[in-house]
Amino acid sequence: MRTRGMGGRLRRAEDGGDMKRVRPIVIKIGETRVNREGMMQMLQALGVSEPGQARFKSMADTGETVMELAGRMCYQSFEIGLNPNVTKIREDSKEYFANLAKKGDGSVMEHGVLSWAFLYCSRVMTHELVRHRAGVAISQESLRYVRLRDVKLWLPDELTEDQKAQMEHAVEQTEEAYRRLDASIPWDTLPMDAKKRLTSAMRRILPDGLATHVVWSANHRALRWIIEMRTDPAAEVEIRHVFDQVAQICVRDHPMIYGDFVRTELPDGTGCWKPTLRSKV
Ligand SMILES: Cc1cc2nc3c(=O)[nH]c(=O)nc-3n(C[C@H](O)[C@H](O)[C@H](O)COP(=O)(O)OP(=O)(O)OC[C@H]3O[C@@H](n4cnc5c(N)ncnc54)[C@H](O)[C@@H]3O)c2cc1C
Numbered sequence: 279m280r281t282r283g284m285g286g287r288l289r290r291a292e293d294g295g296d297m298k299r300v301r302p303i304v305i306k307i308g309e310t311r312v313n314r315e316g317m318m319q320m321l322q323a324l325g326v327s328e329p330g331q332a333r334f335k336s337m338a339d340t341g342e343t344v345m346e347l348a349g350r351m352c353y354q355s356f357e358i359g360l361n362p363n364v365t366k367i368r369e370d371s372k373e374y375f376a377n378l379a380k381k382g383d384g385s386v387m388e389h390g391v392l393s394w395a396f397l398y399c400s401r402v403m404t405h406e407l408v409r410h411r412a413g414v415a416i417s418q419e420s421l422r423y424v425r426l427r428d429v430k431l432w433l434p435d436e437l438t439e440d441q442k443a444q445m446e447h448a449v450e451q452t453e454e455a456y457r458r459l460d461a462s463i464p465w466d467t468l469p470m471d472a473k474k475r476l477t478s479a480m481r482r483i484l485p486d487g488l489a490t491h492v493v494w495s496a497n498h499r500a501l502r503w504i505i506e507m508r509t510d511p512a513a514e515v516e517i518r519h520v521f522d523q524v525a526q527i528c529v530r531d532h533p534m535i536y537g538d539f540v541r542t543e544l545p546d547g548t549g550c551w552k553p554t555l556r557s558k559v
Contacts, residue, residue, distance in 0.1 A: 297449045300398040300430045300489050302516060304523040306531070307493070308393035310341030317347060321356060330357030333369065341390030342534055345498070346374055349386040375534035384557025387499035387535065388413060392528070394496075396520060398430060398489040403516045406508070407492070413500030418492040422478040425460070429453040430489035434515050435546065449485055456483060498535050501528060502553060509551045511544055518548045525551040 314335075321331045334356070337343045354361035368374045378386055396403070404418060431449055433442045459480050465473060496504065505528065507513065508521040526549070528536045541549040 296428060297446055297453055298428055298430045299446075300432055302399045302403070302432060302489075302520050303395075303397040304520055304527070305395040305397070306392060306527050307395050308391075308495070310344055310390045310392075311339050312337075312341070312343040312347070314339060317343070320347070324354070324356065324360070326356045326360060330360070337371065341392075341498075342371065342375070342532065345386050345389045345535075346371055348389045349374070349378060349383065372534055376537075379538055379555040382556060382558030384499045384502075385559060387502065387557070388497045390498045390532075390535070391495050392498070392501065392532075394494050394524065395491065396494055397491050398432065399492065399520060400432060400487045400516060401490055402486050402514065403520060404490060404492050405486075406514060406517050407494065410496075410500065410504050410507075413497040415495040416492060419490045421481040421484075421490070422474050425465075425473070425477045425480075426456070426484070429456070429484065431485070431487050432489060432516065433487075436515060449487075452483055452485060456480060459483075498532070499557060502536070502539075502557070505539070505551050506553060509549060511550055515546065515548070518544075518550075522549040522551070525549065 317334060318331065321334060326334075334343070334347070337346075350356050353364060355364050355367045358364060358367055368377060396407075408416060429449055429452070431446075433445055437445065463476055468476070501524070505521050505525045508517045509525060510518075513521075522541075525536070525539060525541070529539055538554040539551045540554060541551050544550055
């Protein structure tokens, strides 16, 4: 018997599925940057002198600069004398951030946001990810709208090759059932709303391990917390794998914010990251 489905491709129903093995991919796709013109406007409006402004003019266009501006707003510590109570300031950004971390001024870390694409991550992983509510934004591939062409899955290395083959077989049977359902529906004759309803109904048979895509943004305070929680040896293997990569990118690109994190390699090759300093306020 030949069936038409999955985007019009012809295939034999009895062929079984063709599940594809994938691995989660972590990509940093965006980050907070300073608006240089706005920064200078702000410093002038606050009455910061020209020599006082010069230091900020030479700073990088990064989110760290936004965070430093936000932190210095609290005590008007942009330069000595602006606040008569302030008689000395930390001029070096590294020193400034080290002091923020030492004091545990976590709220300043909320002014910088990183955006990530987590690709080919299972719904096991994304279900755990969405439990973190504070300081994050999420846009996940909609399986109400997106009708699958095939089932992609990551099989954790904790399984033996024989166990992986058994799982693959089970998923291919499900995939084949999905293809049969797909082939039974005259998609080209349906309005979008009907397609959406049927696509959503059909996805109920798909496995939790199905690879999907999500764009996830989080501020640095949330990131520091979630890296610690989700790279802990007690966390699930896939989310550990993802946040080990997130942590490595954060430490590489934002050392002033993540310089206190220490990585301990776990037996499965992923890293457990712990901060040596914690937010208090
Ligand atoms: C190893 C591990 C095992 C887990 N096992 C399970 C499990 O078996 N079952 C299960 O259901 N969940 C489980 N979870 C999920 C866990 O219970 C949390 O829901 C999840 O880690 C989100 O963390 P969070 O509560 O710190 O939230 P986040 O949104 O990351 O919040 C960060 C912090 O902000 C504060 N905050 C956020 N929201 C509120 C609020 N509404 N009110 C007051 N303060 C708030 C809290 O101080 C919180 O710690 C597990 C998590 C881990 C890491």
